[in-house]
Amino acid sequence: MKASQFFISTLKEAPADAEIVSHQLMTRAGMIKKLGAGVYTYMPMGLRVIRKVEAIVREEMNRAGAVEVTMPVVQPAELWQETGRFDKMGPELLRIKDRHDRDFIIQPTSEEVVTDIARQELRSYKQLPKNFYQVQTKFRDERRPRFGLMRGREFIMKDAYSFDRSPEAAKASYQGMAQAYRRIFDRFGLRYRAVAADSGAIGGDLSEEFQVIAATGEDAIVYNPSSDYAANIEKAEAAAPTQPRPAASQALTRTPTPGKSTCEDVAALLNIPLATTVKSLVLATDTQDEQGEVVKTQVWLLLLRGDHDMNEVKVGKLPGLAGFRFATPAEIEAAFGAKPGYLGPVGLQAPVKVVADRDVAVMADWVCGANEVDVHLTGVNWGRDLPEPDLIADLRNVVAGDRAPDGPGELAIERGIEIGHVFYLGTKYSLPMNATFLDEDGKPKPFEMGCYGIGITRLPAAAIEQNHDERGMIWPDAIAPFTVVICPIGMDRSDAVKQAAEALHDELAGAGVDVLLDDRGERPGAMFADWELIGVPHRVVISDRGLKEGQLEYQHRRDAEAQKVPAQGIGDWLKAKLGV
Known part of the structure; x- marks a missing residue:
């Protein structure tokens, strides 16, 4: 793609209400545009990132055997009244009425709707297990929407729901989803931890969070560096004291x-x-x-x-x-x-x-x-x-240096941003909604359910919080808006630069590389500043002087300086570097 065909709009300064790095940089890079409190337009540059996140999620969910559906954003209140959540959920649940004065909600999640699907469509144990997922807009009426996409009111989420005939089968489905989540987050190229978590308002008794490690994270993650133990601060267990109570030695x-x-x-x-x-x-x-x-x-x-x-x-x-x-x-x-x-x-x-x-x-x-x-x-x-x-x-939050509850080692604490959560729900929703199937003995039994969410629009913000510097964002290849940007200097004045830039662009694009040619005619300083802000991971600079010397400049976004590479065979060199 050429920059002249795309939409690029960058700002030198972030708006005053942008409190954290991801909000500041996404706004400056023209990725999001605020429409109202906690509500954003996803601009073309930001939408490319979101679509790449969605694509990876869909590929791994399909690979895990889940089946995609799309459930309505506006849902009748009757379903939520069956489970009691219409009243229990509080002001975060946006309630509306239609012209006939009937109650509806704007979905924050879809347990009720998917359970209604299951009770109508899944009648026999022979149809189980089944996992339905969607990538859909959600709305939660946050009291204080802040931090851009990190805590917005409207957002995109992948939510999946599994249906099984027994607790044992449901827990197997849960483990399958937990492994699929690990594959998803591994592909994103982010540092993350899977931690034991409390189920909160969703319910259930088995729960795991996936946390992107970032200094600005809202959550405290507790882990044992000597083992696989990890939990969020709410769930982390303080090891029981091993020493007996000493005898009294002082007077009251x-x-x-x-x-x-x-x-x-x-x-x-x-x-x-x-x-x-x-x-x-x-x-x-x-x-x-x-x-x-x-x-x-x-x-x-x-x-x-x-x-x-x-x-x-x-x-x-x-x-x-x-x-x-x-x-x-x-x-x-x-x-x-x-x-x-x-x-x-x-x-x-x-x-x-x-x-x-x-x-x-x-x-x-x-x-x-x-x-x-x-x-x-x-x-x-x-x-x-x-x-x-x-x-x-055990009444307390653990602290760094506490003895680990799972054996040798001391607990450490770091900050994280929750971007995924898996729950084993059991019959929390199937029982109140009378969602049953006929088991092998011919008797009706409630579905054993699981619930699995990924914050699609939150994830790019978390990636930025983890990967940025004073110049801007640093995207992992898998979710960068563009993988490679070609920056020709004086393209409008030099046929050699123009031909070399277009030839490289066409070669990379033909190999399936997500490449952008910046043909806007910007001065080098302004052009480089834009792409450092936007965070495209690989940059190639083509100039008349370099071509005469038989060399181009390549720089990864994390590199402090550019390196000279031969102009001859640059396409093959880049493709090898990208693993194409």
Whole structure:
């Protein structure tokens, strides 16, 4: 393709609302154009990247045996009401009405629609397993759409759904998709990790995220460099302490701590390690009657080491703590007789359930609030000063250097951007929608389902976050808008340059290389700046002087300098380099 036939529009400066590198560079390179908050037009340069992502995804999904469909963007609310998600999903689900006042939604995902297809079309076990996938526009009404394509409201997603006759078969389908995802992300040429994850709002009990490694990533990825263990921070398990609880060696003492309400301030005042302090977090759970009125509230006291943070996902899965909330100041004062900052588990009068993190359960001589302003207790010990906790559990986020839960090694943490997710759903959607098939014994059984998503439009943004420098983007070959750009200098003034450039372009294009000839007549500096910004990985410069010397210049986008290569046979040299 020639640049004069294409559309190229670059900017020297990014718009003020572009906060992260991918948003800034995609806007400057003319890949996306903002239409409204979280809604973008995919311009020709950006759309080429998206189409290449889609092509790889389709090839590997088809190879894995999935069958492509396209489900409607606008879906009737009745299906979502069957599963209860019409009400449960909250304001992210965009609800609309038609002219007859009937409820519809703009799809954020399609579990309900595909389950409706299965219950109508898949009647016998002989039709299983089956996997339907689509590459389709989605919409989620994000409260704060930001970061360009990283967290937009409208986006393109590949979502797939598997249907099986048994949990064992469904888990085999899940593993097949997980392997297909690895092939997909390997082909993209990105550094990524597959990590164990929490299923969140989608549901299910087996889940894995695919995270592109990038310093600007929103997610913390925990891994063991000595093994294959990897999980996101929500899922990562803190290894259970191996040492027994030491015997008490200090007396319980009320210690003045004027104006010191945090563990950090108390540790600094008392000149003790932060790890010897214990923080108190107060939660509440409500029991409701059939009318939705709260009839009982249970207050919980969670105890964590002062240098650790609570993991809300882990806590929410503990017995009795599903749907927890943080207690109100009034509830805290009623239960403890003190304000937050000075709370502790010693001498509780109100019926409070105490849950201790596993590290706290083996501590001795620790420091905590005294339920009195400006006072903390030192030398606190289980059994002697307070009863054993009602429950001991893993409550915390892991930290770098923690002992790995899977054996030898210490945990490390890096940042990642989620670009894919696979779930084993089980019967979460088939049971409420009465989606069944006739099994071999002639009896109806609910489908065992899996769900598999890839953020098609998010992936290019993640690739940029991982691959860029001060000049612009650096695309992997597989998803670059163009693989090779030919930059002729003085093409409008030199027949030799023009002929050499067009001959190389035609040779590469004829071999299936995605090549662009920049015939715009731009000055070299401006031309090179555009292609460094856009990030085309391979650049060939043709000039009169070089042709007279029998040489051209080649530079990979990651290279600091160009290299001289013989003009004779340059096409074969490039094709060999590209593996064509």
